[in-house]
Amino acid sequence: MKKELIAVFALLITTVSFAQEKNKKMKFDVNGKCAMCKERIEKAALNVKGVKYASWDIPTHQLSVILDERKTNPMKIKTAIVAVGHDTKELKATDEAYHSVHPCCLYRDDNSDDGATH
Amino acid sequence: MNKYIIVLATVFMPWLIFSQENVEGVVVENANPNLGLPGANVYWMNSQIGVVTDIDGKFSIPYKNEFNKLIISYVGFESDTLTINEPKIIKHALKASNTLNEVVVQQKRDAVQKSYFSSQNVVTVNSAELLKAACCNLSESFETNPSIDVNFSDALTGTKQIQMLGLTSPYLLITQENIPMVRGASQAFGLTFTPGTWVESIQITKGTGSVVNGYESISGQINAELVKPLTDNAVFVNGYLNENGRQEINAHFNKKLTNKWSSGLYVHANQRTQKEDDNEDGFLDAPLSNQINVMNRWQYQDAEKGWVSFFNIRFLNDEKQVGETNFNPDTDRVDLLSRNEGFTLSGDEVWGSEIDTRRFDTSLKLGYVVPELPYQSFGFQASYSKHMQDSYFGVRTYDINHESIYSNLIFNSILGDTRNKFKTGLTFAYDGYDEFVNTIDYSRVDRSVGAFFEYSYENLEKVSLTAGLRVDDHNSLGAFVTPRFHIRYTPWEHASLRGSFGRGKRAANIFAENQQLFASSREIVIKNSGGKIYGLDPEDAWNYGVSFLQGFNFFNRKGDITFDFYRTDFKNQIVVDWENPQEVSFYNLEGKSYANSFQVELNYEILPQLNVRTAYKYYDVSADYESGTLQKPLLAQNRFFANIGYETKPKENGAQWRFDYTLHRLGEKRLPDTSTNPEEYQLEEYSSPYNHMNAQITKVFSNVFEIYAGGENLSNVTQENPVLGADDPFGSNFDTTIVYAPIMGRMFYAGFRFKIN
Numbered sequence: 001m002k003k004e005l006i007a008v009f010a011l012l013i014t015t016v017s018f019a020q021e022k023n024k025k026m027k028f029d030v031n032g033k034c035a036m037c038k039e040r041i042e043k044a045a046l047n048v049k050g051v052k053y054a055s056w057d058i059p060t061h062q063l064s065v066i067l068d069e070r071k072t073n074p075m076k077i078k079t080a081i082v083a084v085g086h087d088t089k090e091l092k093a094t095d096e097a098y099h100s101v102h103p104c105c106l107y108r109d110d111n112s113d114d115g116a117t118h
Numbered sequence: 119m120n121k122y123i124i125v126l127a128t129v130f131m132p133w134l135i136f137s138q139e140n141v142e143g144v145v146v147e148n149a150n151p152n153l154g155l156p157g158a159n160v161y162w163m164n165s166q167i168g169v170v171t172d173i174d175g176k177f178s179i180p181y182k183n184e185f186n187k188l189i190i191s192y193v194g195f196e197s198d199t200l201t202i203n204e205p206k207i208i209k210h211a212l213k214a215s216n217t218l219n220e221v222v223v224q225q226k227r228d229a230v231q232k233s234y235f236s237s238q239n240v241v242t243v244n245s246a247e248l249l250k251a252a253c254c255n256l257s258e259s260f261e262t263n264p265s266i267d268v269n270f271s272d273a274l275t276g277t278k279q280i281q282m283l284g285l286t287s288p289y290l291l292i293t294q295e296n297i298p299m300v301r302g303a304s305q306a307f308g309l310t311f312t313p314g315t316w317v318e319s320i321q322i323t324k325g326t327g328s329v330v331n332g333y334e335s336i337s338g339q340i341n342a343e344l345v346k347p348l349t350d351n352a353v354f355v356n357g358y359l360n361e362n363g364r365q366e367i368n369a370h371f372n373k374k375l376t377n378k379w380s381s382g383l384y385v386h387a388n389q390r391t392q393k394e395d396d397n398e399d400g401f402l403d404a405p406l407s408n409q410i411n412v413m414n415r416w417q418y419q420d421a422e423k424g425w426v427s428f429f430n431i432r433f434l435n436d437e438k439q440v441g442e443t444n445f446n447p448d449t450d451r452v453d454l455l456s457r458n459e460g461f462t463l464s465g466d467e468v469w470g471s472e473i474d475t476r477r478f479d480t481s482l483k484l485g486y487v488v489p490e491l492p493y494q495s496f497g498f499q500a501s502y503s504k505h506m507q508d509s510y511f512g513v514r515t516y517d518i519n520h521e522s523i524y525s526n527l528i529f530n531s532i533l534g535d536t537r538n539k540f541k542t543g544l545t546f547a548y549d550g551y552d553e554f555v556n557t558i559d560y561s562r563v564d565r566s567v568g569a570f571f572e573y574s575y576e577n578l579e580k581v582s583l584t585a586g587l588r589v590d591d592h593n594s595l596g597a598f599v600t601p602r603f604h605i606r607y608t609p610w611e612h613a614s615l616r617g618s619f620g621r622g623k624r625a626a627n628i629f630a631e632n633q634q635l636f637a638s639s640r641e642i643v644i645k646n647s648g649g650k651i652y653g654l655d656p657e658d659a660w661n662y663g664v665s666f667l668q669g670f671n672f673f674n675r676k677g678d679i680t681f682d683f684y685r686t687d688f689k690n691q692i693v694v695d696w697e698n699p700q701e702v703s704f705y706n707l708e709g710k711s712y713a714n715s716f717q718v719e720l721n722y723e724i725l726p727q728l729n730v731r732t733a734y735k736y737y738d739v740s741a742d743y744e745s746g747t748l749q750k751p752l753l754a755q756n757r758f759f760a761n762i763g764y765e766t767k768p769k770e771n772g773a774q775w776r777f778d779y780t781l782h783r784l785g786e787k788r789l790p791d792t793s794t795n796p797e798e799y800q801l802e803e804y805s806s807p808y809n810h811m812n813a814q815i816t817k818v819f820s821n822v823f824e825i826y827a828g829g830e831n832l833s834n835v836t837q838e839n840p841v842l843g844a845d846d847p848f849g850s851n852f853d854t855t856i857v858y859a860p861i862m863g864r865m866f867y868a869g870f871r872f873k874i875n
Contacts, residue, residue, distance in 0.1 A: 051535055074157075
């Protein structure tokens, strides 16, 4: 019985040590080109439970996020972002998801910043 | 022991089941192979499948036939690609690397920015737009902006009064860096006390504002951001001269003292010593004046720790003399003598007036952004001002001292994620007025404390909204609730549909706001109703608005069109009744008072570098006066506006030409009733429409030096008889308050700007 308790306790400890930072700040590359892309990317990121802040910078293509590490991790955010059609460094959107974006956002051919003309 | 095994089995079972289709393993650091790397990326090349290693560096990723390149990457390490053809268990070590890239990109901003995303109807006017007119001070900064109408307040001082949605400036909240500024005693001339060169940008909010800045705004909010010591030019000098003898000089000196501290000294002086009487009515067309205005700003910025702070201190001295051209203040002042027992006017008196203002103000702003959480911040604002005006108008004396303290504490954060934000805080305000009209004491003290909460939601796509509520307890206005609500909806691309409603409440400072009445023979009548402010009740109004903005691209050039409609509905208003030419009376509204405003505005770049802005406005501003329901006097119901701006492409050193032309077409205005006056002092029922035109040319030689020259009132329209009863200023028909057109004719000016970065 005692040992059983220890085992359960050991399990709990592991879970506790998973309790990482509540407000973890991160930055990573997401491909896109315009203000519409920005909306789509930020929305996809914020729809991931545990993401508190998401801001995608058009010129640098950097997505800054703040997330609760107990609830999510960056790969989950990237999974959500590729699902709406935006490539990340690691994960790539399916052709189907990529072509679901507005035609003006098709960044794979020309990912220059054309935020000014949108 | 058995139980132990069961527990262990339960823990491992899921792993065992998955292990058949998963690739599992551990990622470690090359330099320390015993330590797992938590947070490393493990993903299939060109796939949508990826995971992150756990606290021990372990991972488990689904295996699929179509992928066989597994990439392992981690910030600060070199990425590795492994070829994997079957589910298995791996251990992989990553090598450290040292490459970091940083990119800085800047983008040019438009002179006037309309927001597509904010739920409030905000237009930002930046310094490029402010340079379109040689705006000497804040009151003259709106000539090229169709949302704001600029009128002359009286025939003597040449003071420009602004209106928005058909309501005059007391119904606007005018703030300087979000601290209420032009209010109370400074209502009439306050805008002329902020030199144009001090202004970095202006934000104009139409309709009900935010609850964060108080309960006083009714038809809108104007916020002026001043230049900052850290970003303003190291040295800036501006000189201005016009043919009517107005001279202005501005000098800015800014210095970065340490990495964190910067300071700026801003000096402004203006004067007019030349007597102008072009219409030959014996009265000065513009005041003899001089102003000294000095401000010192300190800026503290520590980006790493998240602190930003501003400290301002300002001193102002402003003197104006108006009235008959031969008035000598040293010998001709009669207001004090006229209080003496047995005083009678001999008929030889000369009518004159002096308005002397001294003002001291200081403010502190402290902002702290939690460095790790860009959405969480604290802000604290505190300001103190003392405004002293000593003035007389013929036989009337008007003195007001206004001491004001304002402080606001704001906390910003989020609920869950940044789509749900809130601001909350506390406000404390104190206003002490020592006010004397002749010998009657109207002094009073206003004190209020309030708390506010504002929630804003933005789904980044179609909808955003702001809902605010504040509760205030005020010694004269009582305890009351101010709700305000804004919503924005994007029905399709480049379009924005907005709606808003909200309440505003304020204590009308009837004399300070209507100072022009003193320069008339009108008897002042206050129909006391037992209220707490001059015997009157607080003003209370609701504002409702809808607005639609559509951006477009026509022949590859950008443009936008805006339609908006706003209505202000007064529950109570202090009606200022000019309808009897012998008196001006103030009373609580009985019946209805509303202001409807409709505006269409079109902006388009017609040719490359040639921008056109046009607007049409219609106002229906009506109130129940004692004499019946009437349109507000001196307000043009129909107005048309056009601004054309052309600029050549700037050369590398910034050299360019800029041309600007502005046209205002003002429809007829209803004039206050003068039918009971003797015939020679009667005016028409309506004034005739007229066009008002301004133009300016700027030649920029380089980033260091530019000159400009321009003309105002190019069509040379002037009001025939701005001073009613000018032949007998101490008689019973003297009136300088009925002004519907410019007093001064065509006028040219020139100036220069010199700056060193």
